[in-house]
Amino acid sequence: MARIAPGRVQSGPFFPGMAIRLARSSPSHIQKQGRTVPVQRLMLKSKIHRATLTEVNLDYEGSITIDRRLMEAADLLPGEQVHVLNINNGERLITYVIEGPPDSGVVALNGAAARLGAKGDPVIILSYWVVDDGTARGITPRIVHVDHQNRIIPENPQQ
Numbered sequence: 001m002a003r004i005a006p007g008r009v010q011s012g013p014f015f016p017g018m019a020i021r022l023a024r025s026s027p028s029h030i031q032k033q034g035r036t037v038p039v040q041r042l043m044l045k046s047k048i049h050r051a052t053l054t055e056v057n058l059d060y061e062g063s064i065t066i067d068r069r070l071m072e073a074a075d076l077l078p079g080e081q082v083h084v085l086n087i088n089n090g091e092r093l094i095t096y097v098i099e100g101p102p103d104s105g106v107v108a109l110n111g112a113a114a115r116l117g118a119k120g121d122p123v124i125i126l127s128y129w130v131v132d133d134g135t136a137r138g139i140t141p142r143i144v145h146v147d148h149q150n151r152i153i154p155e156n157p158q159q
Contacts, residue, residue, distance in 0.1 A: 028132075028133035028134060029133075038132040038133060038134075039132070039133040040130050040131070040132060040133075041130070041131060041132075041133060041136040042128050042129075042130055043128060043129060043130075043131055043136050043139060043141070044126060044127075044128055044141040045075065045127045045128055045129040045141055045142065046074040046075050046076065046126070046127045046141055046142040046143070046144065047074070047124060047125065047126050047127075047141060047142070047143050047144065048066075048070055048073075048074050048107075048124070048125040048144045048146060049124055049143060049144065049145050049146070050087070050122045050123075050124065050145070050146065051066075051070070051107045051122070051123050051124075051125060051146050051150050052107065052120060052121070052122055052123075052146075052148050052149070052150055053107055053108065053109060053117050053118065053119055053120060053121045053122075053123055054105060054106050054107050054108055054119065054150065055106065055107075055108035055109075055119060056108065056109045056110075056114035056117055056118060056119055057108055057109070057110045057111070057114055058111070058112075058114040058115065060110035060111045060114070061110065061111055062095065062096075062110055062111030062112060062113060063095050063096050063097065063098045063110050063111065063113070064082065064084055064095050064096075064097060064098065064107070064108065064109055064110065064113065064125070065097075065098045065099075065100040065106055065107070065108040065110060066097055066098070066099070066100055066106065066107055066125070067100045067101070067102065067103065067104050067105055067106050067107065067150060068099050068100060068101065068102040069102050069103055069152065070107070070144065070146065070150065070152070071097060071099060073142070073144045073152055074125070074127065074142055074144045075127070075142055076097050076127055077097070078097055078098060078099045079096050079097065080096060080097050080127060081094060081095070081096055081127070081128075082094070082095060082096065082097055082125050082126060082127050083125070083126040083127075083128075084109070084113070084116075084117075084123050084124070084125055084126075085123060085124040085125075085126070086116060086117050086121050086122075086123050087121065087122040087123060087124065088117075088118070088121045088122065089116070089117070089121070091116040091117065093113050093116050095113050098110070105149050105150035105151065106150070107123065107125075107150055
C-alpha cells in the first residue's frame with residue numbers, strides 16, 4: 001500500500017477528480033477542498049469465529065441468517081453488512097444479516113451465497129465500522145468464539 005507524505009497531493013479511484021493533501025500538522029487529517037478533515041478508517045468491529053453453516057438455502061432472496069444471540073454477542077443488526085469467509089473452500093462473500101431465532105444455532109447462507117458453502121462448513125463472519133483515526137487506535141473488536149453447534153464459548157470458561 002502506498003503511503004502519502006504530508007503535504008503531498010494524491011488523487012485516485014477513491015477520490016476521482018478530487019485531490020487530497022495530508023495536513024502537515026497531523027497524519028490523522030487530510031486537507032480536502034481547502035479544509036482539514038479527520039481521516040476515517042474502516043476497522044474490524046466484530047467477528048464470529050468458526051461458526052458452522054447449518055443450512056444453505058438456494059431458493060431464497062439472499063443474505064445470511066444468524067441466530068439472534070450470536071448477533072447480539074457480535075453487535076450485529078438486521079440488515080448490517082458482513083463479510084463471510086468459508087474456511088473449507090476459501091470463498092469470501094459480502095452480504096447482509098437476517099435475524100434467526102434465538103438459541104437456534106442457525107447460521108445459514110441464503111440465495112446465490114448458498115453456492116459458496118455447504119452445510120457443516122466452518123465460516124468466519126466479520127463486521128466493520130468506519131471510525132476516525134484517533135478512535136481507530138483505541139478500539140478492540142468484539143470476538144465471539146462458538147462451538148460446532150454455534151453455541152457461544154465463554155471468554156474465560158471456568159475450569
